[in-house]
């Protein structure tokens with residue numbers, strides 16, 4: 001359902017969308033059942049001359065069943081739901097696959113700094129490409145991101161990836177993603193970070209390998225100094 | 228407030244030497260009588276609701292029509308937007324929901340429903356209100372100081388809230404924090420009073436099972452508040468020092484930890500949502516039993532579910548911090564507890580629904596509000612499950628899905644619950660009836676508009692729209708015409724909702740002075756508050772005629788009796 | 800002015816005096832406040848082994864003296880309670896005043912201690928340890944001050960043989976303040 005509102009563009013986005021569906025299927029029938037029962041009772045037992053109210057305490061076994069049976073079923077369904085939730089969580093946040101490359105994401109009031117590894121594919125070398133408000137990645141490769149903040153809390157949020165992570169000053173948090181489709185998408189800051197929080201936007205560029213190579217070549221620092 | 232007691236009050240409990248009615252100042256400005264303190268809380272809460280509503284009016288218009296000059300406000304700058312959102316949230320929770328549901332109705336109902344003449348500590352009660360009033364003043368001042376009001380969200384995460392160089396509201400943030408801390412102290416004092424009153428001052432014969440549900444709920448809520456707010460009070464002191472003395476409790480450069488604040492805040496913040504929920508469900512319990520002429524279905528089980536919810540709610544707080552940088556393994560634990568809390572709440576809702584079974588339901592205004600509480604709260608509760616599922620919350624965290632989720636719980640609690648309670652107890656409070664027709668107009672206008680405000684917000688949230696953003700034009704994926712039209716729909720519905728509130732305000736103040744005179748027991752209800760005149764005099768009952776209790780609170784339609792209700796104080 | 804009481808205050812469905820019940824609830828709420836401070840401190844302390852070096856600059860002899868002062872004042876509070884039980888208001892008032900004396904002594908020693916520490920440059924903003932040191936002990940000290948003031952007020956009514964039950968209530972509160980210190984002392988001074 002979410003995919004009809006916003007494209008899924010990472011390997012785990014589909015899993016998140018599926019989890020949404022799973023929860024919907026588990027929870028909504030109960031919701032409609034409860035609401036349906038509620039409105040039916042309201043109608044059925046509306047005030048009528050010839051229908052006095054009954055005296056019921058709620059301890060009658062044949063009535064109590066109506067509460068205890070759903071109660072037990074909800075416990076069982078909750079377990080399914082928890083399993084689904086933890087599976088997706090584990091995949092996104094706990095189990096990091098080996099990266100093809102690592103990028104560094106530095107948040108500060110109110111801009112994003114992205115450090116790309118450059119031609120040698122390694123961070124913290126001479127040829128790193130530092131650029132504000134643009135993240136460039138290749139499609140179909142696993143990336144790690146190292147998230148940092150220079151001042152307050154920020155949140156690195158890429159809705160098409162279904163990815164979100166707070167950035168904390170004094171910490172470096174690592175996570176991963178793998179894009180599945182080329183395109184250009186929004187990156188947002190999703191944690192209140194002061195006056196400019198509303199404009200702390202960046203763009204995500206997902207390239208084909210060739211395009212990506214071309215971008216790296218044209219932006220690597222040597223070129224910049226040669227020009 | 229106009230017509231005054233018919234009851235004698237010359238007995239020893241009278242606060243002062245003179246034996247006439249307390250003078251105006253004592254009675255209305257510095258009252259000791261729980262009923263007048265309740266009125267003070269109620270009116271202050273309503274006054275603050277107007278601010279909370281005005282703020283949301285200003286910022287929703289900005290969201291629908293970015294950059295316009297909002298009528299009565301002007302253009303909304305990013306700084307102002309943040310301050311408006313922050314103070315909207317803080318005001319609605321701390322200065323509307325808490326004072327109205329807990330303090331006003333707790334004060335009014337507890338002594339009346341347990342058959343006491345007042346709270347056990349009237350002076351403490353007055354002190355509690357005065358501290359609360361001080362917190363209101365400090366908060367309002369915080370909006371007016373240079374730099375403007377605090378804009379770091381109602382959760383006030385440091386370092387943003389801790390350092391003026393980041394928030395740019397040096398005075399605003401400190402005053403906001405002081406106001407919140409004062410408010411906590413006021414409710415701590417009030418809570419102790421409520422709990423001891425309900426424990427010790429019940430009418431002779433009133434056992435634990437004879438206590439009306441709403442009294443139980445307010446007491447459980449007060450205990451939860453007391454048990455959860457302590458760490459945050461400590462946290463507030465620490466944050467205050469970080470702001471003003473240069474300490475570094477939450478500053479990583481000085482060996483502090485910003486996440487500590489989040490733990491302290493949510494350890495309180497999550498129980499807090501149930502602190503306001505429980506009194507509202509208590510109110511609903513009183514009303515649905517009266518108007519379906521039914522005993523509450525499974526009184527004891529409801530009580531257990533409330534206690535279970537209360538206990539569980541202390542173990543779920545980190546579901547607000549799934550992606551905040553806590554240890555990812557911890558998220559799994561909190562997902563489990565969070566999803567499990569759905570069980571007692573689902574059961575409680577089912578029991579309420581079952582109460583209608585076999586009833587004889589009359590759709591009066593209070594009943595409509597009470598029923599709509601259940602219908603709407605279920606939407607809010609159910610959507611909490613998506614958020615509680617950690618994997619899903621990665622996507623939904625800090626989107627409008629969260630906003631819609633909690634407004635579907637908070638609006639029913641803070642407004643629907645209050646409207647239900649007000650229309651139900653109005654006769655007892657003011658001695659006059661509210662107008663039914665106006666009440667129903669207000670009801671339908673509010674309920675329909677409500678859903679048109681918040682259903683669109685679910686869709687926007689599912690589309691990835693984040694919170695606390697003053698203008699979505701910077702985000703190509705969020706500034707499509709389709710999404711913008713949903714924002715406009717929500718805002719226009721809000722305007723409709725606000726328009727219908729004037730019906731309420733008119734009805735409220737008009738009925739207070741001009742409404743039809745109310746009999747002592749207009750709804751033919753069983754609980755003790757209906758056995759005194761409307762409104763009750765000083766001391767509630769005459770001192771030598773205090774009520775005695777013979778049975779539980781919900782003896783409606785007992786077989787073999789002429790009347791379909793059997794008051795608690797009637798000897799068999 | 801004769802103290803007035805609503806009928807509500809004189810009832811006792813639980814069998815416990817209302818005011819005593821309220822004091823217990825008050826203490827319950829205080830426990831979580833101090834619990835919050837101490838848990839925060841412990842979390843940080845475990846995460847920062849280097850704080851032990853800062854803690855070495857505290858003076859455990861002064862801390863110990865203060866512990867002794869507070870414990871003795873708890874004893875006089877008990878004696879005040881005993882006197883009140885025997886309905887000897889004036890004696891209870893005198894014992895309460897002695898307890899207030901203990902509180903004052905505690906605060907004087909504390910001021911001296913803080914004065915020396917601050918003059919050595921260990922201020923509240925020096926580092927995380929000192930922040931917690933002053934905050935935790937400061938919140939505690941504010942309770943000592945509040946307790947002292949309440950005891951003066953209670954002593955004044957007890958002297959006239961009125962409201963003697965308050966002597967026990969304020970004593971309960973005082974024991975609590977004492978116990979908090981028993982937790983603070985080892986955590987702030989001894990753990991090194």
Ligand code: HEA
Pocket residue numbers: 026027030031034074077078382500501503504546547565566568569572573576605607608609611612614615616620623624625629632633636637640
């Ligand atoms: C009174 C208010 C209130 C109430 C009652 C609730 C109730 C619940 N809330 Fe909500 N919540 C808030 C107020 C409230 N919440 C607020 C204010 C925030 C945001 C704060 C901020 O960040 O500013 C928030 C945020 C919030 C989050 C964090 C979102 C995020 O920021 O990422 C989560 C995550 O777990 C959550 C979960 C829940 C759950 C599981 C419940 C449960 O208690 C709901 C249980 C009820 C039901 C489940 C319905 C009845 C059951 C059935 C009909 C049966 C069918 C059910 C099943 C089969 C499971 N809430």
Ligand code: HEA
Pocket residue numbers: 272273276277279280281283287312313315316317319320323324327379380381382630634637638641642645646680693694695696721724725728729731732
């Ligand atoms: C009890 C809590 C409560 C209530 C009732 C409301 C009510 C409303 N809220 Fe609010 N809201 C919050 C608590 C609440 N909110 C919180 C905690 C936040 C988060 C803040 C943050 O991020 O820091 C928030 C944030 C928030 C946002 C997100 C802003 C953003 O992130 O950018 C939005 C957006 O639409 C919104 C809308 C609304 C609307 C349209 C209403 C409407 O339903 C309001 C309608 C009400 C009125 C117009 C007032 C009418 C008053 C009277 C008639 C007086 C009579 C009163 C009595 C009888 C009591 N709210």
Ligand code: CUA
Pocket residue numbers: 107108109110153154155189190191192193194196197198200
């Ligand atoms: Cu950075 Cu919000």
Ligand SMILES: [Cu+2]
Pocket residue numbers: 496497500543544546547
């Ligand atoms: Cu929560």
